[in-house]
Amino acid sequence: xxxxxxxxxxxxxxxxxxxxxxxxxxxxxxxxxxxxxxxxxxxxxxxxxxxxxxxxxxxxxxxxxxxxxxxxxxxxxxxxxxxxxxxxxxxxxxxxxxxxxxxxxxxxxxxxxxxxxxxxxxxxxxxxxxxxxxxxxxxxxxxxxxxxxxxxxxxxxxxxxxxxxxxxxxxxxxxxxxxxxxxxxxxxxxxxxxxxxxxxxxxxxxxxxxxxxxxxxxxxxxxxxxxxxxxxxxxxxxxxxxxxxxxxxxxxxxxxxxxxxxxxxxxxxxxxxxxxxxxxxxxxxxxxxxxxxxxxxxxxxxxxxxxxxxxxxxxxxxxxxxxxxxxxxx
Numbered sequence: 001x002x003x004x005x006x007x008x009x010x011x012x013x014x015x016x017x018x019x020x021x022x023x024x025x026x027x028x029x030x031x032x033x034x035x036x037x038x039x040x041x042x043x044x045x046x047x048x049x050x051x052x053x054x055x056x057x058x059x060x061x062x063x064x065x066x067x068x069x070x071x072x073x074x075x076x077x078x079x080x081x082x083x084x085x086x087x088x089x090x091x092x093x094x095x096x097x098x099x100x101x102x103x104x105x106x107x108x109x110x111x112x113x114x115x116x117x118x119x120x121x122x123x124x125x126x127x128x129x130x131x132x133x134x135x136x137x138x139x140x141x142x143x144x145x146x147x148x149x150x151x152x153x154x155x156x157x158x159x160x161x162x163x164x165x166x167x168x169x170x171x172x173x174x175x176x177x178x179x180x181x182x183x184x185x186x187x188x189x190x191x192x193x194x195x196x197x198x199x200x201x202x203x204x205x206x207x208x209x210x211x212x213x214x215x216x217x218x219x220x221x222x223x224x225x226x227x228x229x230x231x232x233x234x235x236x237x238x239x240x241x242x243x244x245x246x247x248x249x250x251x252x253x254x255x256x257x258x259x260x261x262x263x264x265x266x267x268x269x270x271x272x273x274x275x276x277x278x279x280x281x282x283x284x285x286x287x288x289x290x291x292x293x294x295x296x297x298x299x300x301x302x303x304x305x306x307x308x309x310x311x312x313x314x315x316x317x318x319x320x321x322x323x324x325x326x327x328x329x330x
Contacts, residue, residue: 002207004184007211015028031062035161036162039176042176043153051071052094055098056131060077067098075092079231082106082110082114086115086117089122098130099128105138119145124146126148127151133219140168152165154212162176182199182202182207211226222323224325227256227315230296243313251307254298256322266301268302269303270305272306286300
């Protein structure tokens with residue numbers, strides 16, 4: 001009988017081989033770099049290309065290692081610092097950029113508005129987008145601005161490696177290998193027969209839910225206890241556990257938006273005592289707790305209203321990406 005699991009069921013201590021360890025060490029999953037290399041080849045990367053990977057670790061290292069086996073050269077340059085990324089692309093002589101959709105769009109905006117540089121001068125021939133749900137028309141916009149071939153790759157939240165790809169926004173995902181990807185029903189442990197479906201992968205005798213939800217074969221949403229922000233999956237149970245250890249916290253709301261080119265996340269905390277509302281030490285404790293959980297920046301706000309009774313944490317996704325924590329209620 002097939003077991004249906006989520007990433008929280010994948011204990012790091014029992015995993016074997018070369019592993020992708022989640023940033024918060026909540027789970028581990030074996031790497032499959034061969035599919036990532038195949039995704040790069042499918043995108044048009046060849047032995048004369050030089051690849052710059054602007055993804056957060058540990059995915060950045062995996063993609064750079066896979067690219068090194070396909071291209072002439074590859075380097076993981078990290079996602080932060082657009083001027084630094086520009087220098088890295090020039091120094092490397094990069095012909096291919098691997099980045100998140102928002103990272104690539106933010107880089108393009110900075111080239112135009114801050115650096116006053118022409119994107120065509122970089123000489124990029126290929127751009128591979130992965131790690132996020134792209135805003136509409138992102139692929140076409142980047143292709144026109146950089147005069148490059150733009151491909152979107154769906155990467156597994158479990159391993160950081162490639163699972164499927166598409167060359168246009170209106171195309172469904174094409175799996176990179178038979179059996180690499182499946183579509184599971186949200187409300188029950190069985191395969192989907194249409195409509196919204198969760199991407200699932202096979203792991204031994206188990207089917208593991210990724211948290212990605214597709215509409216008509218295209219990645220459009222997320223679901224479950226992890227929210228995708230700037231290419232990083234933020235664990236809601238970890239936030240709950242961390243805040244439960246801080247005296248006086250009675251409730252919280254994680255709000256995520258994408259008003260410009262990048263995602264922004266804000267955690268608003270409610271306290272049960274008036275004396276804590278304007279206490280800078282308590283705000284600092286929360287900021288430090290979040291910094292220990294994730295590599296992305298999450299702003300901390302404090303509700304001015306005292307909430308004496310405790311309430312469960314809430315997620316408000318203004319992007320419309322996250323459908324909810326409970327799959328059965330979607």
